[in-house]
Amino acid sequence: MRTPTVLLATMAALALMPANPVHASHPNPDPFKHLHNMHYSATEQFCVESFDTAQVSHASARSFVNQTLTQMGSGKVWNGLGEGRIDLRVTNNPCSAYDPATRATIEIEVYYGWDWSGVCGAPVGYYNCVVHDLPVWDAERGHNDARWAYVYLVFSSGGRLDNVGRGFINHEFGHVWGLADHGVVNSSCTPASLMHSSVVGYPCTNWPNWYPSPADFQSVLRIMA
DSSP: OOOOSSOOEEEEOOTTSOOOOOOOSSBOSOGGGSBGGGGSSOEEEEEEEESOTTTSOHHHHHHHHHHHHHSSOTTSOSTTHHHHTSEEEEOSSOGGGSOHHHHTTOOEEEEEESOOHHHHOSSTTTOEEEEEEEEEEETTTTEEEEEEEEEEEETTTTTOSSHHHHHHHHHHHHHHTTBOOTTTSOOOOOSOOGGGBGGGTOSBOSOOSSSOOHHHHHHHHHHHO
16 A cells, blocks of 8 residues: 555545534645545556455456546546546556555545544544645645545445445545535535435435536536636
């Protein structure tokens, strides 16, 4: 595992457990909470690795994440947003298979495991989260973006190979692109958003789908601008 130099985790609660409301269809005011490349016509590579291949193999995890992000049809995937500024490409091998120089060119690493509480916070086995890492100065916008992002998925929710897992993957990638949770902007359920949906354990029921809402897509487009 490439060790993040800065641990700035944004947490998403397990779907079947109580959680606080969120409002994340608005951009996070912290520009470090999104990837630098998404402002430009550049590919975002991602690798996927399972930390218990008896539970989910590397190949199954890789295929499922790639399918969720790129192959589920128009209006249901992050890939292609902003006239291709989000251009997701999955690597052929798990993250740890690459030498450090090659691995440094991979923008996003996705990890499947039983417990990420050491990164995402307690309790054990409860949270999925995203960590942004390595500031990159964006002279055009006058702030630091993140060079890398790490997506931590627990097998009990985000690591499931079903629509529950898809919902969490899309929610966490919303964080990768800069969408914020409850308290960062406000706690309203409006507009409808996967980021505060009951699909991922929050109380808002006006977006019952596992894929991003139109408001989520529009918010990421605003971040890109």
